Amino acid sequence: MREVAIVGAAETRFGKSELSYRELAVEAARGALEDAGAEPGQVEALFLGSYSPGTFVHQEHVAPLIASELGLSHIPSTRVENACASGATAFVSGMMAIAAGLYDVVLVVGAEKMTSTPVAETTRILAEAADWENESKVGLTFPGAFALMAQAYLHKYGYGREILDAVAIKNHANALANPYAQFHKAITAEDIANSPMVADPLTLYDCSPISDGAAAILLVAGDAARNFAKPAVRVLGFGQASDSLALYRRPDLTTLPAARQAAQRAYRMAGVSPRDISLAEVHDCFTIAEIIATEDLGFFEPGEGGEAARAGATSRDGQIPVNPSGGLKAKGHPVGATGVGQLVEATFQLRGEAGGRQIDGVELALTHNVGGSGATCVVTILGRAA
Amino acid sequence: MREVAIVGAAETRFGKSELSYRELAVEAARGALEDAGAEPGQVEALFLGSYSPGTFVHQEHVAPLIASELGLSHIPSTRVENACASGATAFVSGMMAIAAGLYDVVLVVGAEKMTSTPVAETTRILAEAADWENESKVGLTFPGAFALMAQAYLHKYGYGREILDAVAIKNHANALANPYAQFHKAITAEDIANSPMVADPLTLYDCSPISDGAAAILLVAGDAARNFAKPAVRVLGFGQASDSLALYRRPDLTTLPAARQAAQRAYRMAGVSPRDISLAEVHDCFTIAEIIATEDLGFFEPGEGGEAARAGATSRDGQIPVNPSGGLKAKGHPVGATGVGQLVEATFQLRGEAGGRQIDGVELALTHNVGGSGATCVVTILGRAA
Structure with a gap:
């Protein structure tokens, strides 16, 4: 399989946040790009792991929402959901996209906004997993x-x-x-x-x-890794x-x-x-x-x-x-x-x-x-x- | 990119159905396998496109649910959501997984159960896209x-x-x-x-x-396509x-x-x-x-x-x-x-x-x-x- 490396990483503080779902995701995504010394325009695809933004914050279809907020309007963007493993599953999707040879630079974001929902409802929403x-x-x-x-x-x-x-x-x-x-x-x-x-x-x-938070990594094809600011993982x-x-x-x-x-x-x-x-x-x-x-x-x-x-x-x-x-x-x-x-x-x-x-x-x-x-x-x- | 073909296809009738979400998805998935002359055990990964099963039927984490119902418990299974394009996005994920060389046989399912929800609520749920x-x-x-x-x-x-x-x-x-x-x-x-x-x-x-329904296709690497019953698409x-x-x-x-x-x-x-x-x-x-x-x-x-x-x-x-x-x-x-x-x-x-x-x-x-x-x-x- 084609080699893949992580060249950028960032996360928001986890916990109860004043930021909205989209603000959290954007903060993490921008952080990962800055960490890598990358421009948004270098990103060729976005994968977003999120469990239940529809029930937590009335917002589905979050992948193009976040891509658009980042100024990446027309790149393919995809939400992946596998309950509390949504984040790592989005990472697997990003890996596959690069390994397939479709893209060289892929942004993987995970995000959830949970604390604006009443606790009893949150327990029910989580139980739907x-x-x-x-x-x-x-x-x-x-x-x-x-x-x-x-x-x-x-x-x-x-x-x-x-x-x-x-x-x-x-x-x-x-x-x-x-x-x-x-x-x-x-x-x-x-x-x-x-x-x-x-x-x-x-x-x-x-x-x-119960927490709010977001995290992001920038994945790149192995041969492209040297073009970024940080040592490749x-x-x-x-x-x-x-x-x-x-x-x-x-x-x-x-x-x-x-x-x-x-x-x-x-x-x-x-x-x-x-x-x-x-x-x-x-x-x-x-x-x-x-x-x-x-x-x-x-x-x-x-x-x-x-x-x-x-x-x-x-x-x-x-x-x-x-x-x-x-x-x-x-x-x-x-x-x-x-x-x-x-x-x-x-x-x-x-x-x-x-x-x-x-x-x-x-x-x-x-x-x-x-x-x-x-x-x-x-x-x-x-x-x-x- | 590695060649990929469709060797099995099936769908339920669309409309108001007495079947549950999982029954609809299973009917379509089994249909696609039968159409291809394939056994469930040949499937190496599942991608499931679904918009909002959490709000429609209180069930998230649907990919391993359907994999398990099909007797495919331990294969990687992933739900993909991109609003009303969730189905085709799941297909893209299946394509990437095969093109990456990870799998040769991938089942792609799309499913939604909408008619058990009151219509006004359905309009709101859809508006979350x-x-x-x-x-x-x-x-x-x-x-x-x-x-x-x-x-x-x-x-x-x-x-x-x-x-x-x-x-x-x-x-x-x-x-x-x-x-x-x-x-x-x-x-x-x-x-x-x-x-x-x-x-x-x-x-x-x-x-x-507003409809209930499910559809499924069996995707295979091009060189494996001749091993199935139907002409490859x-x-x-x-x-x-x-x-x-x-x-x-x-x-x-x-x-x-x-x-x-x-x-x-x-x-x-x-x-x-x-x-x-x-x-x-x-x-x-x-x-x-x-x-x-x-x-x-x-x-x-x-x-x-x-x-x-x-x-x-x-x-x-x-x-x-x-x-x-x-x-x-x-x-x-x-x-x-x-x-x-x-x-x-x-x-x-x-x-x-x-x-x-x-x-x-x-x-x-x-x-x-x-x-x-x-x-x-x-x-x-x-x-x-x-």
Whole structure:
């Protein structure tokens, strides 16, 4: 396949924003172009990942809207939706467009504006990413779905909730060094113990927040990468896989088969193995999801992810730093932006531009973006410019 | 670019259906596989065009849902949304995936379930494909937007509404021979004169209906095409372009620049010109849109499309048959399905399988799928197997 590189990356701060949907997307997109030293006129196609702008802000058909706001009126522009994996799926679309030889310069944007919607309605809108007819309509919203996974995991492997605490505490600590993060607030096990229960065993601090935000990357054909201002980050591999939306059809709630398949495809394309990865940005929409992710990605054996989290193996100075950005948990989770935001963070880390959250000696970074309760997963592997 | 062919095609009947969203999509997808003599297990990726299943039927994340219902759980599956051009945009995504060399066999589905929503709400949902903040929120829904285009066109070129009548009468007549069409009802100029005004000059019979429906095609790499049951239809060219959602930003309401750009790209890729086209399925969401389309596609000069419609140049036996299927006007317009349905009709025509609506000697067929009031346009050119 044709080589592709990331030459520009930017994101808005995640959290409650005064900016509108289109203002957020435009800020991130312009940031990525500026980062690359590129002019808007160089962009040949736009892919926009967004989950549900129609319900959140009454605006569908967002891809040409954002292209037009950027002054890119006539380029092909396409919105991609795969629930909370919309961002990384838009990235895959951009990869395919360049690999097909159609374009050399493609802008990938992820955006969501969630905080202008009443919270109860937001919970319903998010639940439409699960199987509405069979599960969410009768009350299984996402906190419940991931609580079932947490119960299954804790029961199967004999853990207490201290492994969940470890993820929340670590990610809140990591976010302290991330200026783009929604929360800058260290938390303790006592804070978690005193926080409201959402869906047993998941408390408020086990859940990622409702957020506004946008992120963007500029993708270019490998041979064009040298024409831009920043060192190119190489896309070495990616994998996408799907699964049933409905949990009742899954034989095992302690793993996401789509994540395993996506990871296998990404590792195979990149020709690397889990032990080669320097850091991972994973989809911790709930704390349990990060633990399961570290197993699905092959960093730990089934059942060992909980102990690894507890023992600090996923902290900044651990065996495999996971979510140095703070993750969805503390960086925030504007759903359509999240997958692109992970790629932005990986790009900053690979360039050595991650400031106070920089991990030393990053050679390979992995991102893991999940839609729904695992019906979509996209894994990417990025490497430093040779 | 790698050659791609259509080897399977199917659609549900358009109109008010008792089937659910997922049942419609599955019926069309299974139909396309059966048509090709393919097994579900041969499909390597799914692209699903759908406009707003979240608001219409409370179900987002529809791509893995449909993949799963088809027993294709772990293949990559992606929803694409570009308003009423979602279907053709999904086709473009499928083309890119094969051209990139990632897959050899890709299923493209378009689906929408609209009739279970109250009509006033449907008008609002559709208006979210226009610029909500600046136009639709204050009342410019699509009948109004296309009425402005019609007024501009009639005024600029000095026509009366008989040119609109000609489109509606022709497309209703064509649909009589289409078993998949929503309406099997011939109409007269008198029927139109007696019908309710929707947005001056557009009456009820100038507007495409609200519909349920789904359509699917099986795309394969050119060298794999001989392994399937039906003659391959070759994809010779395609083009996609965007424009401002807001009408107030358009300098001229009598043409869609995105359609002109998409057509130019498709003609260039195919190496053909408008006069080579045997028939066209165009996006007549309103009668005026068909007239403008025939000019944007280069069949007629600006201002001559109205006279061509009046004189029968676009009828079944005219210079360039337009919408032999009945078009959106009479075949129906389940928005996400429409663009894929156009490709299904073109495939049937190129294979000589269009029954009572077959056009003689079809060598090249063109499809033209528009999103919103022209902020997205996708044009494709298909040819008979060599």
